[in-house]
Amino acid sequence: MDQMTNALxxxxxxxxxxxxxxxxxxDVDFRAGEITGLIGPNGAGKTxxxxxxxxxxxPQKGTISYxxxxxxxxxxxxxxxxxxxxxxxxxxxxxxxxxxxxxMMGLARTGTAGWLSAFLPLPRGRQERSxxxxxxxxxxxxxxxxxxxxxxxxxxxPGMQRLVEIARAVVGxxxxxxxxxxxxxxxxxxxQDLTAALRKLVSPDLVMVxxxxxxxxxxxxxxxxxxxxxxxxxxxxxxxxxxxNPDVIRIYxxxxxxE
Amino acid sequence: MSDQVSHMxxxxxxxxxxxxxxxxxxTAVVLVTLLLFLPALLGGSWTFTLGLCFANxxxxxxxxxxxxxxxxxxxxxxxxTALGAYSVGVLDTRYGISLWASVPLALVLGVAFGLLxxxxxxxxxxxxxxxxxxxxxxxxxxxxxxxxxxxxxYEGLYVATPFLPGVDMGAxxxxxxxxxxxxxxxxxxxxxxxxxxxxxxxxxxxPAAADAFGTRRVWxxxxxxxxxxxxxxxxxxxxxxxxxxxxxxxxxFWQAIFLLVGSVVSFYGLSLPRVLIGGAFVTLVPQLLSASxxxxxxxxxxxxxxxxxxxxxxxxxxxxxxxxxETG
Amino acid sequence: MTVWDSLxxxxxxxxxxxxxxGCLYALGALGLVMIFKxxxxxxxxxxxxxxxxxxxxxxxxxxxxxxxxxxxAVLVAMLAAVAIAFxxxxxxxxxxxxxxxxxxxxxxxxxxxxxxxxxxxFGADIVALDLPIPRFAFxxxxxxxxxxxxxxLAVAIxxxxxxxxxxxxxxxxxxxxxxxxxxxxxxxxxxxxxxxxYFAWITAAILGVIGALLIVPTTFLSVTTVATFMLQAFxxxxxxxxxxxxxxxxxxxxxxxxxxxxxxxxxxxxSSTFLLGVILVALNIFPNGxxxxxxxxxx
Ligand SMILES: Nc1ncnc2c1ncn2[C@@H]1O[C@H](COP(=O)(O)OP(=O)(O)OP(=O)(O)O)[C@@H](O)[C@H]1O
Ligand SMILES: [Mg+2]
Numbered sequence: 001m002d003q004m005t006n007a008l009x010x011x012x013x014x015x016x017x018x019x020x021x022x023x024x025x026x027d028v029d030f031r032a033g034e035i036t037g038l039i040g041p042n043g044a045g046k047t048x049x050x051x052x053x054x055x056x057x058x059p060q061k062g063t064i065s066y067x068x069x070x071x072x073x074x075x076x077x078x079x080x081x082x083x084x085x086x087x088x089x090x091x092x093x094x095x096x097x098x099x100x101x102x103x104m105m106g107l108a109r110t111g112t113a114g115w116l117s118a119f120l121p122l123p124r125g126r127q128e129r130s131x132x133x134x135x136x137x138x139x140x141x142x143x144x145x146x147x148x149x150x151x152x153x154x155x156x157x158p159g160m161q162r163l164v165e166i167a168r169a170v171v172g173x174x175x176x177x178x179x180x181x182x183x184x185x186x187x188x189x190x191x192q193d194l195t196a197a198l199r200k201l202v203s204p205d206l207v208m209v210x211x212x213x214x215x216x217x218x219x220x221x222x223x224x225x226x227x228x229x230x231x232x233x234x235x236x237x238x239x240x241x242x243x244x245n246p247d248v249i250r251i252y253x254x255x256x257x258x259e
Numbered sequence: 260m261s262d263q264v265s266h267m268x269x270x271x272x273x274x275x276x277x278x279x280x281x282x283x284x285x286t287a288v289v290l291v292t293l294l295l296f297l298p299a300l301l302g303g304s305w306t307f308t309l310g311l312c313f314a315n316x317x318x319x320x321x322x323x324x325x326x327x328x329x330x331x332x333x334x335x336x337x338x339x340t341a342l343g344a345y346s347v348g349v350l351d352t353r354y355g356i357s358l359w360a361s362v363p364l365a366l367v368l369g370v371a372f373g374l375l376x377x378x379x380x381x382x383x384x385x386x387x388x389x390x391x392x393x394x395x396x397x398x399x400x401x402x403x404x405x406x407x408x409x410x411x412x413y414e415g416l417y418v419a420t421p422f423l424p425g426v427d428m429g430a431x432x433x434x435x436x437x438x439x440x441x442x443x444x445x446x447x448x449x450x451x452x453x454x455x456x457x458x459x460x461x462x463x464x465x466p467a468a469a470d471a472f473g474t475r476r477v478w479x480x481x482x483x484x485x486x487x488x489x490x491x492x493x494x495x496x497x498x499x500x501x502x503x504x505x506x507x508x509x510x511x512f513w514q515a516i517f518l519l520v521g522s523v524v525s526f527y528g529l530s531l532p533r534v535l536i537g538g539a540f541v542t543l544v545p546q547l548l549s550a551s552x553x554x555x556x557x558x559x560x561x562x563x564x565x566x567x568x569x570x571x572x573x574x575x576x577x578x579x580x581x582x583x584x585e586t587g
Numbered sequence: 588m589t590v591w592d593s594l595x596x597x598x599x600x601x602x603x604x605x606x607x608x609g610c611l612y613a614l615g616a617l618g619l620v621m622i623f624k625x626x627x628x629x630x631x632x633x634x635x636x637x638x639x640x641x642x643x644x645x646x647x648x649x650x651x652x653x654x655x656x657x658x659x660a661v662l663v664a665m666l667a668a669v670a671i672a673f674x675x676x677x678x679x680x681x682x683x684x685x686x687x688x689x690x691x692x693x694x695x696x697x698x699x700x701x702x703x704x705x706x707x708x709f710g711a712d713i714v715a716l717d718l719p720i721p722r723f724a725f726x727x728x729x730x731x732x733x734x735x736x737x738x739x740l741a742v743a744i745x746x747x748x749x750x751x752x753x754x755x756x757x758x759x760x761x762x763x764x765x766x767x768x769x770x771x772x773x774x775x776x777x778x779x780x781x782x783x784x785y786f787a788w789i790t791a792a793i794l795g796v797i798g799a800l801l802i803v804p805t806t807f808l809s810v811t812t813v814a815t816f817m818l819q820a821f822x823x824x825x826x827x828x829x830x831x832x833x834x835x836x837x838x839x840x841x842x843x844x845x846x847x848x849x850x851x852x853x854x855x856x857x858s859s860t861f862l863l864g865v866i867l868v869a870l871n872i873f874p875n876g877x878x879x880x881x882x883x884x885x886x
Contacts, residue, residue: 054471076470077478085471092468094461096327104454105461109473111454118453119446125453132454168472332688334695379867382874385688386629390825391870394863397818401859516695523692553706560699564678567693571682 006032006067008084008176008207013052013062015045015231022048023059024231030176033204037222037239038211041251044228046211047089050178054086055079066176066207080109083175087168087182089211091161093153099164100149103136104129106171139171140164142200144193159186163194170197176207183214195221219243227251283448287531291441298433306433308546310501313436316538317443318494319521321487323534324447326527328456329483330463331384335392336518338376338399339369339488341510343495348416348505349409357420358435358500365496366489373488377481396515403507415506418499436501440538443490444531450486451529459483513556517541520563526570600730601847607736608805609843610743614798615820616827616835617750618791624767624830626784627687628679630791632697634817636671637795639705640664641803641813645716646709657719665796671701672792676785683784698814705810713809718800739801746797747836750790754832759786767830819846822862826869 008030015023022045030036038046051057053064055076064071071079085106093102111132117125137149143163153161166182182198183191191214198221201208212218218225218239225242227235235245242248298306318340325333343365350361380391403410410416421428422435450456462469462479470476499505518541525537540562548555615633622630646652647660655663675697676683682690724733754760759782765773766783774780798820799813806812823842827834842865849861 056467056470075475076467077473077475080471080473088465088468088471092465094457094464094468096460096464097457101457102461105457105469105472105474108454108458113454115455118455119449121449128454129452172472332692379871383870386623386627386691387825387829387870389688389691390629390821390829391863391866393818393821394859394866398860398863401857405856516699519692519695520699553703553711555703556699556706557703560696560701560703563696563699564693567682567689567696568678570689571685 006175006205006207008053008064008066008209010049010053010064011062013049013059013064015048015052015057015059022231023052025061026228026231026233028053028226030207030209031224032175032207033202034208034223035198035202035221036207036209037218037225038209038228039213039215039218039225040228045231046228047180049228050086050180050209050211053178054084077109083172084178085169085172085174085176086178087162087165087180089180089184091153091158091165093161093164093168095152095154097152098149099140099145099151099153099156100133100136102153102164103139103149103167103171104132106139106168107132107135110172135171136167139167142170143167143197144190159190162186163190166194166197170201175205176209177201178209178211180211181213182210183212183217191217283530287441287444290531290535291437294437298430303429306429307501308542310433310436311498312535312538312542313433313440314494314497314501314538315518315521315541316440316534317497318491318518319525319537319541320443320447320529320534321491321494322518322522323525323527323529323537324490325483325487326522327529328450328459328463329480329487331480331483332389332519333392333487334389334512334515334519335395335399336487336491337510337512337515338392338395339373339491340495340498340514340518341399341403342368342372342488343492343497344499344505344509345403345410345416345495346492347496347499348411348418351418351420351499352411352416353409355420358422358496362439362493362496365492369492369495370485370489373485373491374481376488377484380484381477381480392515393512396512399510400507400512403510411506413507415504415508416499418503418505422500432501432503436497439493439497440534441531443493444529444534447490447529455482517559520559523563523566526566596729597851598848599728601851602844603730603732603736605844605847606840607739607843608802608847609823609840610739611798611802611816611839612819612823612842613836613839614743614746614794614801615817616823616839617747617832618794618798619820619824620827620829620832620835621763621787621791621794623824624832625763625770625780625787626676626683626690628683628694629691629829630788631691631694632675632701633694633791633795633820634814635698635701635705636668636675636792637799637817638808638810638813639671639701640668640792640796641716641799641808642705642709642714643667644800645714645808649714651709661796661800665793668792668796669789672788673785676788680781680784684780702810702814709810711810713807716800716803716808718804735804742797742801746794750794751832753790759783763787819843819862822866825866826873828873 010026010028013023013026013028014021026049038049040046048057052059055071055074055078066082066084097105111128113125113128116122117128140146140149143166145160145163145167148156148160153164156164162182162185166179169177169179183194186194195217198208198210210218210222222239225237225239226233227242227248229251234247234251235242237245297309301309318336321339322333322336325331346365346368347358347361350356350364376395380388383391404412422431458469458474459479459482462474462476466476469479498509521537521541524540525533528534544558545555548558619630619633622628643664644660647655647663648657675694679690679693682693718735718738720738721734724731726732754763762773762778762783763786765776765778766780770780799816802816803812819842820839823838824835825838826841827836827838845865846858846861850858
């Protein structure tokens with residue numbers, strides 16, 4: 001029952017933009033200790049659901065809770081403070097920061113050094129920076145990027161940038177980790193590294209949700225899969241159940257999936 | 260993102276890393292050493308002008324800070340420089356209190372008013388914020404003249420209390436400005452390494468990402484305004500001391516634009532050499548052209564345009580050259 | 588009784604004259620908004636260029652440069668304004684497509700140059716530049732109405748009417764609206780962004796000249812008169828949402844009246860501070876301008 005309490009839940013999440021219903025009353029129950037997959041064709045509303053859960057969008061209807069505590073109305077930063085963290089489908093790294101510093105931003109919410117240390121070389125701020133840098137380097141190494149810390153994101157190929165983005169999400173030891181298309185743009189070797197790293201991350205306290213178009217990856221790592229189409233779930237279940245669901249087959253054969 | 264001011268060539272960090280010796284720190288130390296001995300070689304009037312250069316450099320830095328860390332452009336920084344200058348001027352002439360107390364006061368006031376202005380304008384971006392800062396700049400001379408009991412109105416104030424009693428005043432005006440500039444540049448360089456500074460940079464380029472990692476964009480905007488306002492006030496305080504007079508003429512709307520021109524001319528740089536270029540431009544152009552005042556706006560305008568067009572075409576030219584080199 | 592008197596003798600005339608100046612602010616604001624709507628640039632050179640052209644009218648008609656008739660001088664100045672607008676846009680157009688903020692800063696550069704050129708050509712002196720209009724005045728319902736008032740009102744109505752007709756019915760005007768709505772889609776549909784931008788910049792310049800010529804008789808002409816006047820136009824544009832032509836019109840009249848009331852009832856010394864306050868308040872209550880409904884599902 002421990003797993004149930006640490007779940008990220010949504011009930012009746014409905015979101016529309018100017019009359020267009022993007023999410024039509026979704027119920028989700030993302031459990032800790034599992035990897036949950038969220039799949040569906042382009043424009044199904046996967047990213048929008050993430051945005052609702054992290055607070056970037058405020059859904060018109062529905063409740064969202066983590067570990068039994070309601071999250072509705074909390075701004076994204078407050079949700080981040082509770083360890084709810086995400087990666088972005090369109091890589092959102094800061095070009096002015098080095099790769100290591102970008103990853104360090106995943107720890108920003110844990111920082112305690114005040115403004116004085118921001119302007120003066122006080123031991124507190126230095127200590128904080130070196131601690132964060134060490135954690136960032138470790139996170140990068142876990143994802144197979146040990147030597148790029150001093151480079152700038154723009155100098156890296158797109159696949160590596162995406163891994164950096166993921167490193168930033170995982171470095172802060174989140175309690176909910178939502179990855180939006182983590183394998184998009186990765187080559188085979190990088191996808192292998194990513195798969196291994198994600199498997200290693202699984203822990204009884206971590207809720208992990210992965211939006212992904214790479215079916216092999218989804219089917220191999222996910223414990224449960226939600227299939228979204230036009231803002232509605234058409235199937236929920238284990239990879240085997242989802243794979244054999246006629247509706248899912250129809251959706252995927254009907255559209256040009258598989259990128 | 261078409262509304263980012265990010266088309267200026269970035270500092271040649273790769274180059275300086277390659278040549279090993281000329282790291283930004285070393286360059287700054289060499290430069291400061293040079294500046295320390297300059298008054299011995301120059302006459303009094305040049306020393307005085309250089310002091311003003313340093314002060315204006317701090318103002319240019321304040322504007323560039325807002326661009327680099329906030330992605331926003333201000334055409335109203337004379338509000339903050341005036342705040343700092345009158346803190347020094349008023350405490351000096353009315354109460355005989357020297358920089359020891361008036362500089363901290365200027366800093367506090369600058370930060371406080373930066374925050375105060377940032378709050379109602381926290382949701383404004385790009386040109387909307389720029390126009391609002393413009394209104395801020397316009398309100399400045401009016402406020403100064405209306406508080407003439409305190410500010411001396413049109414006549415202004417004369418700052419004469421030494422910072423270090425017994426030391427030659429001309430030297431003080433130079434070295435205090437230099438020290439302020441170096442300190443501010445140092446603090447700003449530290450900011451780049453701090454958690455807060457990095458969060459500001461992330462919030463500038465990807466506000467949604469910053470939000471998702473615990474940095475609220477409103478916090479970012481307000482902090483950046485506070486910092487920039489504080490630095491702006493320090494510029495004003497230094498101007499008051501090194502320039503010895505504080506009067507409304509120094510804080511007109513045009514002066515605010517000149518600060519922005521200085522910032523553009525220095526390619527929004529935050530390092531000591533860069534801001535010195537901007538400050539020197541703002542200070543020296545009017546001095547050199549003082550005989551033919553009408554040319555000053557023309558020259559400023561041309562410099563502004565020139566730098567923007569260079570910033571626009573430089574990357575292209577460089578790319579074309581590189582391509583030629585690769586093929587040739 | 589006294590309340591009624593003060594209403595009659597202070598408030599109504601204040602509102603009337605505020606509305607007259609407001610029409611002029613609106614002319615300035617319309618130009619700024621036209622440029623902003625399609626090219627996303629705030630043209631800070633608007634006031635100084637209009638000021639330069641007003642000086643050209645003065646120079647050409649007073650004998651300083653030439654002794655043309657007033658009408659001929661205005662025609663030449665208009666042509667000059669069009670040429671300047673064309674030149675400015677041509678120089679910054681590559682930057683316009685890259686960053687609107689950088690190109691906005693570039694217009695500050697042109698503003699400085701225009702100011703310098705005015706100083707170089709005409710010096711820093713104050714000159715008088717009047718309109719060749721019949722001088723008469725009468726009062727209706729306690730309002731003192733002058734020939735100047737009526738001229739301003741007539742010119743403003745005709746100009747703004749013409750502008751809206753051009754935008755609504757001509758090919759360029761329709762392209763202008765399409766591009767303002769969605770530049771990308773409009774370009775895909777084969778509309779030429781650049782020619783529409785030129786249209787907006789040139790129209791704005793003409794509006795600027797008209798506004799400048801009409802405002803100058805109320806004060807005098809100096810290097811900064813028109814630039815200062817245009818700052819009110821900025822406020823008007825901001826209040827109207829900066830991207831709405833009717834908004835600019837309403838904003839202009841509103842600013843005219845508010846400034847008049849403030850100067851009279853509160854203090855003439857804090858008018859810029861008041862303007863700052865108005866802008867801040869307006870932008871917070873109506874982030875998209877007074878004519879736009881608040882709301883929508885923004886995050
Ligand atoms: N801010 C917004 N304003 C208007 N419409 C939006 C907004 N965000 C998303 N939408 C619409 O919501 C729908 C779902 O978009 P969403 O990005 O969530 O899809 P997705 O499942 O993530 O697709 P993809 O696989 O392409 O990433 C789309 O039709 C999109 O146009
Ligand atoms: Mg998506």
